[in-house]
Amino acid sequence: MTTPWDHLIGLPIDQLPSPSVLIDRPTLQRNIDEMAAHAASLGVALRPHWKSSKVIEVGRAQIAAGAVGLTAATANEVTALADAGIPSVFWAYPPVGPARIEAAIAAAAKTHLIVGIDSVAAVTGLAEAAAAAGTVIDVRLEVDSGLGRMGVPADDAVETARALTALAGIRLEGVFTHEGQVQGVGPDAEQRLATGLAAGRLIVEVAEAVRADGIPLTSVSVGSTPGVRSAPTVPGVTEARPGTYVYGDENQVAIGTIAPEATAATVLARVISTQRGEPILVDAGTKAMSADGSLHHDGRFGTIVSESGGVIAVAHEEHGFLRGAAPGLAVGDLIRVRPNHACGLSNMHSHVHLVDDGVVVDVWPVVGRH
Numbered sequence: 001m002t003t004p005w006d007h008l009i010g011l012p013i014d015q016l017p018s019p020s021v022l023i024d025r026p027t028l029q030r031n032i033d034e035m036a037a038h039a040a041s042l043g044v045a046l047r048p049h050w051k052s053s054k055v056i057e058v059g060r061a062q063i064a065a066g067a068v069g070l071t072a073a074t075a076n077e078v079t080a081l082a083d084a085g086i087p088s089v090f091w092a093y094p095p096v097g098p099a100r101i102e103a104a105i106a107a108a109a110k111t112h113l114i115v116g117i118d119s120v121a122a123v124t125g126l127a128e129a130a131a132a133a134g135t136v137i138d139v140r141l142e143v144d145s146g147l148g149r150m151g152v153p154a155d156d157a158v159e160t161a162r163a164l165t166a167l168a169g170i171r172l173e174g175v176f177t178h179e180g181q182v183q184g185v186g187p188d189a190e191q192r193l194a195t196g197l198a199a200g201r202l203i204v205e206v207a208e209a210v211r212a213d214g215i216p217l218t219s220v221s222v223g224s225t226p227g228v229r230s231a232p233t234v235p236g237v238t239e240a241r242p243g244t245y246v247y248g249d250e251n252q253v254a255i256g257t258i259a260p261e262a263t264a265a266t267v268l269a270r271v272i273s274t275q276r277g278e279p280i281l282v283d284a285g286t287k288a289m290s291a292d293g294s295l296h297h298d299g300r301f302g303t304i305v306s307e308s309g310g311v312i313a314v315a316h317e318e319h320g321f322l323r324g325a326a327p328g329l330a331v332g333d334l335i336r337v338r339p340n341h342a343c344g345l346s347n348m349h350s351h352v353h354l355v356d357d358g359v360v361v362d363v364w365p366v367v368g369r370h
C-alpha cells in the first residue's frame, strides 16, 4: 500500500521529522510471538485488543502468529478491522446509539462479529436491527470482576443471560470481563497474581452458573496485559485479550509486568531550547505522547530511554519539559521517550515508523482514531 509517508522508508532515524513514533521491529515481533506462545501453552485462544496499535499490519501479524481474531473498542476500529478482512472481531463495547448499531450491522456482514454488552437495554436496538436485517449477531455478557466500570455483578448474570436469550436477532455466545483492577494493584506481583486469579475464577463460576441454567456458552474471556499471567490460567477460561503487550509502555515497566527491553514503542524527539538550563525544552508534549497518567505516581508524561536519561516532568501540547537529564544536551539533539501508555500514544498519531537497526523499514498508518 502506498502512503503519504513512503519517502521516509530507508531513512536513518536521525533524518525523521520529530516528534515521531518509532516501533522497533524485532521487539514487536518478539512480543507478538511470545504472547501467542503463552496463550497456546495455556490452551486458550488469543484475541489481542487492537486499540493498543490501531495499525492493520500489527493486527495481521498478531493473527499470523495464531490469534483467533482481534478485540476493538470503537465503531471506527470495528469498521477498519472488518474492512481489512480480519476474520473475527470482538467489539467489547455496548452498541448504544444509531451510529454504533449501523456499524455493527455493516461489520457483521464482513466478519464474524461478537458484541459485548452488560444489559438488555444496551442491546435492544442492535437486536431489532439485526432481526430486521434477517441476521443474528453474537453477543457476550460483560461481568464486573472488580474494576467497577462496565459489567453486571456476578449475582445478576444468570438473570440477564436469560433475558438476553429471549431476544430475536442476537445469540448469547459467552461471558467476558476486563480485569483492569490487576493494573491498579501496582508493583506487588503476588497481589497482582491473586487479583487476576480471583477475576478468572469469578468469570468461570459465572459461566458455569449460566450453563447450569440451560444456556450454552462458548467463550469465557478475560483480558488485560497485567492480568495475562494469572486470569487466563484458571481452568475454564477460553480466551485472553491483552492489548498493551504488543508495544509495551512505561506504566507496565513501572509496575513490573513488562521488561524495559520488551517495549517496542518510543517517541523520537528533539531538544528545542536549553535557555533555562533546567528544564530543557523538547518537541514532545501531550500531542506526541498523550496526557495519560504515570503509574510512577510522580506526574511524569514520559521517560527518557536514550543516553541522557531524565523524565518529561511537565507537558504542554507541543512542549515537553525535560528534567533530570545528564548534562550535555544541546539544541537539535535527539532523545527517545518511552510514553506512559501505549494505547493513548497510538491514538495521537496518523502513522508510526517501523524501525530496524536505526533505519525506517516501513511506515504504517494508524486508523480508526476515535
Ligand SMILES: Cc1ncc(COP(=O)(O)O)c(C=O)c1O
Pocket: 049, 071, 092, 177, 178, 180, 223, 224, 225, 226, 241, 242, 243, 244, 245
Ligand atoms: C475490554 C478490554 N479488554 C482488554 C483490554 C486490554 O487490556 P490491556 O490494555 O491491559 O492490555 C482492555 C483495555 O483497556 C479492555 O478495555
